[in-house]
Amino acid sequence: MKFIKNLESKLDDRTLHFLPFLPSRKRKQMEIERKWGNVVFKAKAPESLNTYDLITLMFIIKEYSKQDWDIIEVDGKEAAVKKFDLVKLVKERGVLNKKINRKTLLESIIRLSKVDLFFTKNGKARMTKYIYDVKYDNDYKEIEIFANKKFIETVINKGILVNLGNFLILEKELTGRTEYAILLYAFMQGSKTKFNVNGRKLLKWREKYREDLLFDILNLNNTNMDKRKKREKIKKAFNVLHKNFDIPTYKYDKLEEMWVRTDLAQKRLNKVR
Incomplete structure (x- = not known):
């Protein structure tokens, strides 16, 4: 079953930077801690x-971007309330409209509602969530989501535009497991370099990534893999993205301990010649 490829959505830069998502299909209790700049991030969830x-x-977020939701108070916090058609969502996701598929999607939304997000900056900490609550019918055809209004508004107004269709291609149409490529693609979306051209602010893919940062973001540090095997996973993920999307190739530089864009290195070499 084919999905709609020209789908777009948004994500906030913090979700893309910290990525509280694992490349594993096994569910277990989760506690993740990451650091970006002067912000320490923790994510805790029962699953x-x-x-x-x-x-x-x-x-x-794609559905909330239509801005057709209501506002109510949940435990003293403002929630953006919206009803979702699960039949429509599973079709867009490229799976058959079966009860088991709708239930799988519903369970994913419930998991998102149970994760607690902690941000600590300059000694001050705060806890937040993506979703406060979820209500649904027994046939899993319609659900009502009570999302964090502040989070939704931040993403809509300041979020980074992402090609949701490309994520679906990675998830559905490529052979083999592509979880590392999906996480790397998301992280790269949120870590582009800003530059100005004739007064316009544009974004470009970063020139290099620290290897230890990629090990952390892709959760490779929490595996028994040696460095060689970890590098193979990163190399394969970069190659998948380059082959299928307009993303440059990256090669590991042992001296810098960085993954470096090969196209820029070649351009510099051509200038020297």
């Missing part, structure tokens, strides 16, 4: 999130 849940979050 771990993975790339399926990341794509689910993008679908939710």
